[in-house]
């Protein structure tokens with residue numbers, strides 16, 4: 219299965235400044251979103267994991283979108299990511 | 315086959331002010347774009363067809379998009395519309 | 411103007427002259443213009459976002475505008491805060507912006523509040539307005555503005571920007587979500603980047619502030635269906651890509667707008683967010 | 693500012709102070725700010741689009757701005773043209789806008805052209821500028837500006853707006869298409885709606901003008917990949933939806949930028965388009 223991950227709102231700075239990451243899991247058809255997040259923390263994150271993950275989920279202030287809709291509409295952290303899903307992680311902005 | 319048609323830039327005013335039209339052709343798998351445009355002229359257009367079609371194609375100043383890309387990238391008027399395509403007709407704006 | 415636009419209304423001739431090109435716009439009309447002229451909008455923040463919001467709402471003819479900002483104009487603000495001038499250096503941002511918009515449209519009534527929007531000042535200020543625009547620049551103020559809007563039942567048009575990016579949505583409107591529904595817990599302090607640290611470009615706040623002004627106009631003219639409630643607009647200026655995404659609705663378990671709220675009056679938001687009601691100057 | 697931002701540059705201390713929050717933005721930096729300060733941009737039209745474009749380019753520190761407009765300020769302009777003031781009623785729009793932006797940033801050199809941009813005046817005006825922004829309001833001017841940019845090899849940042857909608861793209865940049873590549877034939881006169889007939893909302897031109905300013909900044913700071921060339925941004929303000937779509941590249945058969953151009957000097961665009969270089973007042 220292939221998953222497309224997009225990062226915005228400054229989160230990309232934690233991931234080598236790359237806004238888009240394509241990941242392939244050759245041996246899987248689906249993967250729990252929680253496992254994907256921990257995989258990202260352990261394999262893609264370049265620094266300071268506490269700015270992305272706290273208590274085994276994304277830290278407060280990050281909005282997660284599954285195929286352009288809020289993950290809360292799909293069960294949040296308990297969603298199972300499927301082949302060709304796009305998961306977007308957005309850090310909310312506060313400036314003005 | 316089903317086709318989604320979207321209109322913008324004021325063109326929707328010619329089509330009953332509806333920006334989105336879904337059309338189904340029960341007996342077809344594909345349809346030449348030219349035939350679709352003439353079908354729109356003859357069946358959907360509420361008034362003044364010369365504001366949409368001139369010489370059997372869209373009039374100058376209308377940009378046609380096939381699934382979010384310029385129709386010129388797909389052969390223009392000679393494209394064959396397929397099931398689930400989205401065709402967008404945009405009238406270019408000149409104001410400011 | 412043609413006669414069809416001017417039957418049965420309370421607009422004065424100078425208003426017809428000024429707003430003619432606007433009131434002929436579809437879905438505005440004379441009734442929409444009258445709604446704008448009778449409306450009052452509070453803008454929290456007279457900085458990068460507040461400037462275009464105030465300029466476009468005043469020029470559109472919103473009857474009363476309130477401008478809240480404790481800060482004073484500095485030269486380092488002027489690369490993005492287009493409602494101020496060099497000659498306003500050192501004076502209150504609320505007063506400086508009020509001066510600019512009164513020269514653009516003298517028909518608008520403007521109230522300035524040269525104060526920090528806090529738990530002590532918010533309710534007294536907000537009570538006189540129909541809609542609130544969050545054009546602030548820090549986390550504590552964003553939670554404060556949200557809770558004040560929920561407690562007083564007012565729609566909140568929220569915008570934010572940093573570097574090349576911006577976000578816009580409308581909270582507490584038409585039974586939609588509030589800020590706390592989406593973000594129940596404040597972000598860790600160390601994850602928050604300020605404009606004074608990360609920078610921000612003028613056209614980014616220009617786009618976001620203009621979008622906030624338009625959402626405010628849509629709410630005031632009762633164009634309900636198009637309002638960005640339950641949707642979040644995300645803008646990446648570098649790649650020139652916008653995305654409008656669906657977000658969750660009102661949460662019954664929300665601490666302030668839910669069925670059994672635990673926040674029933676304003677709290678200390680600097681403590682809640684562990685940060686101040688102000689950015690450092692920038 | 694920290695020392696890391698100020699080594700090896702030609703920015704003066706007052707420029708560092710003014711542009712500090714902008715030059716720390718990623719992909720701008722000191723070198724980007726120097727490029728902006730050394731650049732010249734011509735803005736054709738000082739109306740609804742021209743106002744935000746000029747305000748944001750002047751505040752960002754573009755060294756020289758040219759403003760072309762034959763028209764004078766009317767009260768009916770002020771609902772959307774935020775760079776003018778009531779007190780400028782009856783005076784030249786180019787001069788009125790120049791006054792506003794000089795009060796915002798006195799470091800910018802401003803040239804005003806109180807004239808109609810025509811086949812006779814265009815080449816002489818355009819030659820002194822690096823980039824042209826089309827903020828005009830009619831078809832004939834749009835073809836004229838395009839051809840003048842192609843003939844002089846300058847990028848063209850194009851924006852347009854009507855009612856609740858707007859469009860932005862960049863022409864003649866980095867071997868991308870020009871306006872005629874996309875629209876080889878002018879539209880029939882009866883299909884063109886003017887702002888004075890259809891209306892237009894201030895925040896719509898605010899969004900589109902801000903986007904034009906940002907594209908100009910991206911070109912000047914050499915952020916090539918993000919530039920809206922070969923792509924068209926379409927905005928529907930009522931539904932709050934943006935779409936960035938792929939358009940055709942440069943056409944080898946284009947009459948002006950193609951391999952065998954037939955248009956090798958400016959023509960009579962009022963005849964070509966069968967319409968004037970001016971909207972009626974609005």
Ligand SMILES: [Zn+2]
Pocket residue numbers: 587588589590591592660661664665666667668
């Ligand atoms: Zn809530």
Ligand SMILES: [Zn+2]
Pocket residue numbers: 869870871872873874942943946947948949950
């Ligand atoms: Zn061309």
